[in-house]
Amino acid sequence: MEKVKAHLHIDGRVQGVFYRGFVQELAGRLGLRGWVRNLRDGRVEAVFEGDKEVVDNAIRQCYVGPPASRVKDIEVQWETYTDAEKDFSVRHTL
16 A cells, blocks of 8 residues: 555634544544644644555545535645654644
């Protein structure tokens, strides 16, 4: 399995709707490592590390999000897999 790292910027109604909790639960269920946090501009930023098929699945599910969210766009930057993340966490707002 190819290991990948995806850096996401998620735009839309994604703050105040349990979006970070949704992403944390999703990553835990799929066995991904990384983190998620709110940005001051209203977007959510996330990093997923894991098997390419699993990361692709997580990105697709991020478009759906929790019931109250409305995702307009997700910018995905593929980065070099580093195995730097040891678990999945929620970080403080940047």
